[in-house]
Amino acid sequence: MYRVTKHINGHDYFYDQRTFRVGDRVKTISRYVGPVMDTAPLSGRAVNTTQQAVSDTLDFLDFGPLPIGAIRRIFGRRLAPGSIGFYTEGQEHAIDRHFDRHSKADGAIFEKIRTGLASPAYIGQSQKHRNAIEVYYQYDNNYYLIAVSLHKDANGHYRAATIFWVKEKEIKTRFSAGRIHKLFG
Numbered sequence: 001m002y003r004v005t006k007h008i009n010g011h012d013y014f015y016d017q018r019t020f021r022v023g024d025r026v027k028t029i030s031r032y033v034g035p036v037m038d039t040a041p042l043s044g045r046a047v048n049t050t051q052q053a054v055s056d057t058l059d060f061l062d063f064g065p066l067p068i069g070a071i072r073r074i075f076g077r078r079l080a081p082g083s084i085g086f087y088t089e090g091q092e093h094a095i096d097r098h099f100d101r102h103s104k105a106d107g108a109i110f111e112k113i114r115t116g117l118a119s120p121a122y123i124g125q126s127q128k129h130r131n132a133i134e135v136y137y138q139y140d141n142n143y144y145l146i147a148v149s150l151h152k153d154a155n156g157h158y159r160a161a162t163i164f165w166v167k168e169k170e171i172k173t174r175f176s177a178g179r180i181h182k183l184f185g
Contacts, residue, residue: 085157
């Protein structure tokens with residue numbers, strides 16, 4: 001078994017592969033491991049100078065334990081205990097992609113959210129990624145969705161890919177459709 005990096009739609013992903021012969025043909029089995037996460041800027045990416053200055057001040061944030069009991073109860077998935085890690089590349093993504101959704105365009109918003117988090121209010125399966133979940137926190141009368149990979153990284157964290165604000169109306173719609181599940185209350 002060996003690890004390879006595949007470049008798909010502008011993103012890099014790790015796969016574990018095994019190659020073997022079947023008669024005169026060579027077969028390869030690939031198993032998805034997770035996204036490649038590095039802190040270097042992506043080549044060809046336009047960087048706003050304000051956003052670049054913000055990214056220079058970002059630090060790793062620990063969003064606390066992943067609610068593995070709820071994940072097992074709701075989705076039937078067994079996971080090892082671990083915390084949600086929000087690395088600088090995830091924070092940069094949130095600032096780049098969801099910049100207009102934040103009331104303050106700086107990395108301090110993440111620290112404010114992190115310190116205000118007690119426990120998640122809702123949890124749901126990611127619609128786009130089978131091995132990721134959406135953890136919804138309520139803070140300061142707002143809801144924030146944190147997209148979290150269900151694969152632990154080398155540091156033992158479940159990696160948060162991004163975070164963004166979600167309207168309360170969207171929360172109610174997703175809950176009534178059964179797409180997300182209320183954890184407490």
